[in-house]
Amino acid sequence: MNVANDESKLRLLQQSLKQAITEKNSPRIAATVEQILNITPADVGLHQLLGEVFPVLSTKEDARQQFQALVDKCPYAYSSRLVLARYHERAGDIEQAFRHYLIAVKTANLKGFWLNQLSTAPWARPFVAHAMSFIEQQRQLQVRQWLEPLQHQFGEQAMTRVRKAMLMYSGELPLVKCDHRQAPTFLYIPDLPTAPVFDRNVLPFAEQYEAAFSDIKDEMLSVLNCRSQFKPFQQDKYGDSLTAGGDWDAYFFHRHGNTYYESHQQCPKTSSALEALPLVHIKAHAPEVCFSLMTPSAHILPHRGVTNSRAVLHFGLEIPTDCRLNLCDVTEVQWQEGKIFAFDDTYLHEAWNRSCQNRVVLLADIWNPYLEQEEQLAIAQLIENIGVFGELTAAVAREDI
Known part of the structure; x- marks a missing residue:
């Protein structure tokens, strides 16, 4: 990091922000604030300023296009991307909404924000809560889509434990373990005989x-x-x-x-x-x-x-x-x-x-x-699916961060 260059850039951006505020130019205010926050991310006043300017910016007829232009210019602008995702969701573009919500949350988390209430600006809290809920729902839907052909192939009865495992993995069911001493870091298969050491x-x-x-x-x-x-x-x-x-x-x-x-x-x-x-x-x-x-x-x-x-x-x-x-x-x-x-x-x-x-x-x-052979085959396929999905979501997040 070149501190001198950052300081010089910060001074220019602060001057630009003052002019944008004087002109009441909402798109320019938002874009400039996002750029400053990328240099000084802990400036509480600037986070609040974003919360004030977004409702004004959102009244524009071409609001979605303006937010898209903003994140194109500032890919790290997680707050603006959060609002853009909401526009895609309201338009019924679920795939793009999921993509932007995911990038917004991952980017904010990497920068130390949206980890809890204290690390989330007050104006953003309901938006972030909705984004997290939306992401979770889409993941749960994805898991059910993965399960459907396996249940058809092997039968619902044979997939009982696997289905329960995946629904616990997705968060749709609470994680309930047969032995509280077990704590897998990834995937738990329920209702198997308890065996710390196998006979x-x-x-x-x-x-x-x-x-x-x-x-x-x-x-x-x-x-x-x-x-x-x-x-x-x-x-x-x-x-x-x-x-x-x-x-x-x-x-x-x-x-x-x-x-x-x-x-x-x-x-x-x-x-x-x-x-x-x-x-x-x-x-x-x-x-x-x-x-x-x-x-x-x-x-x-x-x-x-x-x-x-x-x-x-x-x-x-x-x-x-x-x-x-x-x-x-x-x-x-x-x-x-x-x-x-x-x-x-x-x-x-x-x-x-x-x-x-x-x-x-x-x-x-x-x-x-x-585990029965059908369960082994299903689990192997599901873990591969999870791996591919994880790679895709990570790649999406890296794409613009």
């Missing part, structure tokens, strides 16, 4: 998978010899590491819907064993499959997973003493070499390696064993 008898692939232990461990040790092939596993949404004391690294086979073909080529027997698992394949989302390495003294801090539609499967490969997975306030699980277990990571959980050796497991996202 082995619901994992029919267990013995076949464990039979590949020696081959998988040999391949793991081979790639571990080239330590650079392991990358830091994860950071939280703020960019902070989820690990203290030591490192949590991974050698990926799948991640975010991407396949790491070189890893499969380097570890063909592991790759073959993975093919027999009910992995969660969702475009651009899942599965996450890797050799998960915790170095000595590593502590993976408490965190939660995104959805209980999956289970996280662990296969113990190299397990020293003093290593644990702790489902906070539920139970502790100790890895065993050559053995698997699966747990629901929407429960708060942490892990530690208090030994002086590496701990390595083969980690994989599988479907929650209690």
